[in-house]
Amino acid sequence: MADRPTGDTSLPPRAAEFLELRPLLFAIAYRVLGRVTEAEDVVQDTWLHYQDVTERPRSPKAYLSTVVTRLSINVLSSARVRREEYIGEWFPEPLLEDPYQEPERAAELADSVSTAALVLMERLSPLERAAFVLREVFGFDYAAIADTLGRSQSACRQLVVRARRHMARGRARFAADRRAQQELAARFFAAIADGDVDQLRDLLAADVQLVTDTGGNAPAPPRPIVGVENTVRVLASVLPELGRVGLRLEPQPINGEPGALARDREGNLVQAITLETGEGRIRTIRSVSNPDKLTHLGPVADPWQLARDYRESRRRQR
Incomplete structure (x- = not known):
């Protein structure tokens, strides 16, 4: 090669x-x-x-x-x-840093690489997705897109129109304030570290969802957790125990969104967490714990061993 x-x-x-x-x-x-x-x-x-x-x-x-x-x-x-x-929810592989930087379009580029946007793009056909990325993200003209896709300019315009329509249906209707997002995330992860249930409850939207991508390769709830009380109950019961077996959270922007990497006591990666926010609340907590999607970030923990350690920790507390 x-x-x-x-x-x-x-x-x-x-x-x-x-x-x-x-x-x-x-x-x-x-x-x-x-x-x-x-x-x-x-x-x-x-x-x-x-x-x-x-x-x-x-x-x-x-x-x-x-x-x-x-x-x-x-x-x-x-x-x-x-x-x-x-098996289960599909999320993109976590991206810690986008190598393509264009300062005057930083917000648009960050939005296009967010977990929420990439999940929405899964609804598009391959041609729609490519046309949308070239036109809406990178500003290619239709002549260049037509040459790339081997379609007429008119056909490429239709691809982009359909893609915009699909994306618009699933877009959150909340303007993103990057600084406010980071402050909200900092408060969220601090509340988790402190076990502050009341603070967690105040930070979550009424219809908040906690969703995990495991691919069947890690333990997780069988379906999304929905609602403030259900989400708080899970976070408040599981995370302190995981802390006792060495899990720690490292706040870290992921896919242009506030997030954190969870590591075990040896520093191996357990999961990548991103937060989608709106109107001053956390609306979606997404976690990628499928080891196959984390290997590009470094050594990955055995999630099943961590689960066994967790169960043993719970047993000792009884």
Whole structure:
């Protein structure tokens, strides 16, 4: 396999071009696929394609964006069958930092990579999703999208219109204030650490949901927990016990949203938690505890052993 380009300034022009565009290519692939590992594989395959091109494209950005999008569509089309068979809720692989930075559009880019947005994108067909990402997130014109997707500009406009309609139906109707979100998250995680049930109750929306993605590979409630009292009951009963067996929460933005990484006493990752907020309350608590979706972040704990330790801790308290 050809080597991945590095940051060496002596690289040939083609490798330098690719490195410059790599953050954009990953950002496109991740938003189309919702998986870090698959997006990285697609970006690497794009580099291999670029090495095989005999003549330098007139626009490396246009060429590489086209390749990475088409490869992502192919991967997504085959992955959709697996996702239909997925056990329980499906959430994207947690992304700690988006490598593509455009300061003047930071809020839009963060919103497009949020767990809530990526879950909504699962409703779209692969072509709708790709068209939506290229147009609504990265501002590609319809001529470029048509070339990328091999469709007419009119057809691409229809793809985007349908995608917008689907996304609008599921969007929360609350304006996001980033600072307020972070302050709310800090209070939430502090209340968990202190076991402050009253504070937790005050921070949660009336229809709050606690939802976990395990893929059948970790213990979790069989269905979403809905409502303030049910959610508080679960958090207040489970988390203190997990603390006794060494679980700790590290507040950390995830997918552009307030969140935290949960680790065991050895520092191995147990789950990634994101918070969706609105009107000064936490509306959805999403947790990814499927080990297969956490390995790109480092060593992962055995969730079943943690559950056994939890049960043993409870038994000793009786």
